[in-house]
Amino acid sequence: MKRTLLVAALGALSLSACAKTPDASGADAAPRSSATPATLAAKPAAGTADARAVDAIKQLNPRIEVESVGAAPLPGFREAIVGGQVVYVSDDGRYLFLPGSGGALIDSRTDRNLTEVALAGMRTKLLETIPASERIVFAPPNPRHTVTVFTDVECGYCRKLHSEIAQYNAQGIAVEYLAFPRMGIGSEDFEKMVSVWCADDRKQALTDAKASGKVQERDCKNTVTMQYNIGQRVGLTGTPMILSEDGIQLGGYVPPQALRETLDRMAAEKAAAGADTGAAGGA
Template structure:
């Protein structure tokens, strides 16, 4: 039993990268929030309550972002650390994995995750992001980035082309080596710079950025990335919370976003019809 529990907890691990303690001299806003057994409010004795209790048996501290009816009869759907779990209404059985609708040809687990990610992104104000935008963007994507990630650097080197194709890039910080690391401190320096865009470009091209500390959103955005289910950088999300398959060259990203928009329109038409 212990081995099974450990395996499941490993799959639900929030550590896309090593996590370290926040630096001792960090400003109050830099310190990570205290870990709390957060979960949506549920009525006692209900299937939702039993689902939450089942997850709590595995980890008392893990954060639950959503619990509700599942497309699968007799089960509740639970979103934990960017993953979808299905717990039987009596709380006895737990299924981890994607639920695919063969008729609709749709990954229902990803649909639910997208909704949660969309809500999570609302917790990162535009003023806390580093934005590279064309005059009239067709699409906007949120990108959890790290200054030392190779694909993050490659993506940023093509930022002008993304903008030229009508794609607005909104960066959020995700120091993949964890809080309190040199990587984290460099990202804090970027977010504390007078010109964040210039500082981010410098950092991603190997040029020095003056070390600086201030109240900043780096820790909060790092934790947000964990809750969104980040497993590697760059993590790219659409305005609707849909996740793109990692780094995509500008032309490929535009084509991918066009396809998502086309599919959304088709779904809306079918539903309304």
């Protein structure tokens, strides 16, 4: 999880998600770069706050190159430039604050995104307001894990995820789709999502829309606007957005096996934490 957390937060690799709003330069294309990242001209002296900052970043992802490190405007922190973004690292090297990724605060000792943990509870409460009948669900018998995915019919990564829906189900993962027309309420994209949610067979309509970009026009009383607004409130920055049952954001497009491994790991960690709490309570 260490590498996943920092790579996702810094955007050092592809975010595997389509931009929230249209991008004339081609938002659906995966980012490409042929540039070689800059590195520090000289390694900071061992035992200094600068050295601890570099070590903390390297601990989370050894592949990431630190371009510069020095004094920060925040007391008790050093300022580092990593992948063209600013990272603030506490002088003891424990906490990393990433303002460019929605203000993520990471505890390097526990691998926890403390900002994400704080948001997770709010997300689960908001998602509970969407009736189960308003979700488009693709699930295997007796799923091992369930994720909520905010999706869009125009997004390339959303199409890629859905093209592998059978593989997610084969991994024991149930996918519950919610609508997030990233071009906004009233757009052609929005109208397509409404047509999907108004179809007699929503699953087939969604599959057809993602495959061809076309959907039979329909209208009815629907919750697409509600789902879109909740997507905004849970911090969606691009589609698809995958959320665990506990409200933890797992990224944009994540391959089926990688998602299963992440969910298994999270379940094991949760079980271990519960066992530790139970043991402490019985002591």
